[in-house]
Amino acid sequence: MTELTQKFEVEQRKGKSIALLTLNFQVLQNSLTHARTRELLMEVNKIFRQRIRESDSLVQINDVNEHSFVVLLDNLHTLNNAQKIANSLVENFSKLLNSEEQDSLLDVNVHVDFVPQDDCQEC
Numbered sequence: 001m002t003e004l005t006q007k008f009e010v011e012q013r014k015g016k017s018i019a020l021l022t023l024n025f026q027v028l029q030n031s032l033t034h035a036r037t038r039e040l041l042m043e044v045n046k047i048f049r050q051r052i053r054e055s056d057s058l059v060q061i062n063d064v065n066e067h068s069f070v071v072l073l074d075n076l077h078t079l080n081n082a083q084k085i086a087n088s089l090v091e092n093f094s095k096l097l098n099s100e101e102q103d104s105l106l107d108v109n110v111h112v113d114f115v116p117q118d119d120c121q122e123c
Helices: 002-014 034-051 079-100
Strands: 018-027 057-062 066-074 106-115
Touching: 002 018, 002 057, 002 066, 018 079, 034 057, 034 066, 034 079, 066 079, 079 106
Parallel strands: none
Antiparallel strands: 018 066, 018 106, 057 066
């Protein structure tokens, strides 16, 4: 998380707009083994890294039954841009699950914060 904190502070000092996306995945059934859950999360991490810009940051946080990805998107102009990226990440995640026929085993929640709110035209 230190990387995100540092990047957040740098972008704030520059006066640029940033978005913080939090995507939480929860295992709904115990039918996924720990190893299979880890494999799926590695695949999700790879997909997410392919879908965000090189200047953006991605951090994965794992707990027993809940796994989170936090994405810091810098230099965005509107909240709508951040929401489109979040939707794209979830869509790619869903495609992976559908190909694995695991969509009923995991639940995803997405939260988008856009900073600074004062500059946001669509909030």
